Amino acid sequence: MIKILIVDDHALVRAGFRMILDAQDDMSVAGEAADGREALHRTRELLPDVVLMDLHMPQADGITATGAITGELPAVRVLALSTFDLDEYVVDALRAGASGFLPKDISPEELVEGIRVVHRGEAAVAPRLLTRLIGTFVQVARPRRRTTPEQLAGLTDREREVLTLIARGQSNTEICQTLGMAGSTVKNHVTSLFAKTGVRDRAQAVIIAYEAGLIIPGDC
Incomplete structure (x- = not known):
């Protein structure tokens, strides 16, 4: 069962x-929280698998809560929710450690699938939408942590190439075709470039590629 904490004011x-x-066979809502401060407390108490996090709350916001949760409890996945498809706060949430985001007007089926995706350790953002989002906001949104050259210094040339293709919205299958490599390779x-750069998933990988200047907005 996927244990879920719902955070919304x-x-x-x-x-x-x-x-x-709760209607899903593989999911169970472990609890609820009305703001970011309560979300951190309830996450510590309940240890959910996934936190469904609203970004816009009047007191303690979802971005701060996301950073606190993923920093203290890295095994917990956070799926951010936003009122808008392209919201600069979403980039801040991804920087803070969210595993993806969904607009709040999605269908129930998309919500359920998004939770399953982040629970598997993947980013619940379509690659093309992710690059459009970050290409729009990453250069203007205030970063919590800028990528330094040292973060990419340990990458091989091939790993930099793969990171660039990820930032251009390519899936692993598409990268295989572009580079003529086997899927396992x-x-x-x-996996190696994630470990070397300290990112959790493709969402954060796209952000560091933009911030390190490997790719610029519109270069997709």
């Missing part, structure tokens, strides 16, 4: 999400 929204998620390169 609207009780009606939390109730709606709970109804959808690409996967090994991705």
